[in-house]
Amino acid sequence: MARHTRARQGLAVVLVALLAGCASVSPDGAIADVKQWVGGGHAGALKPVVSEADERDRAKAVDALLSKPLGADDAVRLAMLNNRSVQAKLAQIGVAQAELAQASRLENPTLSFGKLRSGDEVEYERAFRIDILGVLFIPWRTAIETRKVEQEKLRVAGDITRIALDTRKAWVNAVAAEQSARYMADVNEAAEASATLAKRMAAVGNFSKLAYAREQAYYAEATAQLARARQAAIVAREQLIRLSGLAGPDARRLALPERLPDLPAKPREFDTAAQTAVQNRLDIQMAKHEVSGLASSLGLTRSTGFVNALETSYLRNSTNDGHRSRGYELELQLPLFDWSGAKVARAEASYRIAFNRAAEIGINAESELRTSYLGYRSAYDLAKHYRDEIVPLRKSISEENLLRYNGMLIGVFELLADAREQVGSVNAYMDALRAFWVADANLEMAATAGGPTSQQTEGPIGMPPASGGH
Template structure:
């Protein structure tokens, strides 16, 4: 199920069997620069929370096997002595109701096992989406930190030049203070960018389940390039209705509840019915053989409250399934809008904003070489260009995150799409001016 939706397979770490193989695979993948796919492979093999979810399948399978077995018979033995007489009673009892309801109980546990399988696949698909988003955030944060260091170098050079020119009287104290203020702001932004890079990297490490030497993994210097184009996805809501794991889980839960309701109605009037062989031995008398039936008398409890509770649980499950379907349709529409919008924005920055800033910078350099622009104008333009590049990095990151959210909304368990970002870059550009 995970491979159909993500292209990656889940590997269950069984005790004492393939643990060493998994560790070797993870070590080999970490020895090379990470890609989104290799990060996902490590997470699917090494994430402990996922392995714990997979272990739930063993529990559900045990319940399924147990439901197909008849309950053990009960044996009774009684011995009474009165004077010279000795009386012994023996009996063996079988659960008749349990025997008759084995097919129903197996059907219920079979649905619960299938639900556990869906739950494990859902967690695996969710882990894939979270790992991919953490990867793109980590690479973008690292790339942003590198650019912010360039901003800091430009601010430091501008502040130092302003300080020297102020000493010789060629620069006002107001202009010098502005350059120093920008240098101070840039220093604070560099610190934030470095911390954000560390935080994003640690989030990726947690999802991959690595520690110690494994945290020294290598990330690429830049985000993957945008695809050449993105096409429209037809019948995306219908596709989500077919493939969403949370919808399938809700359906199985409703079916299991309906079966349980039938079992509750069947056993609501007579819940205990035992029958079996019995014999009795008495001193100086032949052994007496016969049978014994044990039946619960519905005098105080006719099962009405239990049946009403089962019906209420069924209606609750039915409404919950409908609610999940409505939410899924809304989430997939929202995710698709974010996907297309983030692609258009990232392409706009790549094809329009960044090249335009570069042309402006080239023209400013020509004016500076012709003594038509000051060095401060040149430095200010360089800061604007770097801010535009940072905004382009954010837009490119938002596209890959939106792409992951869309896949999760169609194939996994959904979730709100990432809102459009980039405000920080706008604020930085405003501060630069």
């Protein structure tokens, strides 16, 4: 009876050890870390939608955002709430946490039962096996998986940050495209009036064929430019809709402001603080975690290269005549054919790959930041030059020509030709302003998430046709 009691106590100890590794991992802390790394006022919108209550809250927040013209910050917040890719990336953290929970637990024990018959004698064999080596390496495996969770959180934060900045650029392009389309509609209307007047004057013989053809050509080109501007507005709007995760009636409800924000009073400064901030880029931190994790994995591979499996078993045999035997068994796999040299070499090569990749990311990050700031500052200076120099000069010229027209020193078509020059400068300023805000988002990308960004902004959304006139 005492032996039976000790056996049950030993089994109870084993079960307690098994249950000790079954602690659950909550995703709340990981999501909080992702929010902190993403930053900005839109990070608060990040929340996994896992229940009907969560879905109702999300739909309510989306409805509130779509009830008014969508600003740049609201567009990013809408994407954080509604973009399905964001939800998928948040779910990836759950996968990594499940791997961590699995690594912190013992492998399931093995229970076997056998029955052997020899003549009239029947022998029953019962065994309960546990992987002892797995128990010893639980802390090591857990540390490795913990690093992987941290790396996955950084990867998710970087991906979500890119979605946020892509959404901001899509909003800039959509607002600029719609503004350009409205402006080109006004240009087309003025060109139509000019072409109609030229047609009437040519009909009574007061206009040359060459001047008439120029006015008609200008009107035709303005019509083509209007069609292109409207098409560009549709494409830019649909890009924003996709990133916002909108569909059906919600996509049709999307309303945008009539114009882009003005230039800031001063551009950002490229100081040493910005240069050192690149060390905290999410892709650099992720690369560091990868190197650290592979270093630990390499140590584990070297340590377990000659001990692949070590199992202990509790045995209990009995026969039909009442004879019983008890004991234990140790099973050790010997490395006679596979000495794990290839496994260790593979781990070392993987470590060297990650180390050099991390160094490359750091070098590229510095270059990306310098290039992005150059594009940002050039775009700011160009937009400011149009706003403060070219557009005011064109306006002044237009006012002087209007005085000359009132004094009958020039004709109506000379006045219209000058107005077209002013149209071109205004449209060029609008495109320069759009390019600045896109460059601003690219600079933010280079300083936070990193990754490939195009430093060359898209071409002009809509430019007026060449001037007509005489």
